[in-house]
Amino acid sequence: MAQRVIRVADLATTKDRTGLLPVSPATVWRWVREGKFPKPFKLGESVTVWDAAAVEEFIARRAEGGMP
Numbered sequence: 001m002a003q004r005v006i007r008v009a010d011l012a013t014t015k016d017r018t019g020l021l022p023v024s025p026a027t028v029w030r031w032v033r034e035g036k037f038p039k040p041f042k043l044g045e046s047v048t049v050w051d052a053a054a055v056e057e058f059i060a061r062r063a064e065g066g067m068p
Contacts, residue, residue, distance in 0.1 A: 004052035005043070011055065020055070 012025040031037035038054035
């Protein structure tokens with residue numbers, strides 16, 4: 001089975017687009033630096049993605065009231 005991935009443009013919300021999370025791209029990157037959000041990985045020199053299952057798990061934990 002192929003691994004599903006997600007890019008920051010699909011994760012974060014901007015003034016022009018609603019993302020999966022109601023936070024800005026800067027917040028996603030800050031959470032990564034702080035160890036609160038799953039670490040991304042590179043698909044190519046300029047393509048960074050997250051494992052979609054890890055993001056879904058993060059959201060489920062938060063929805064249950066758990067901290068990352």
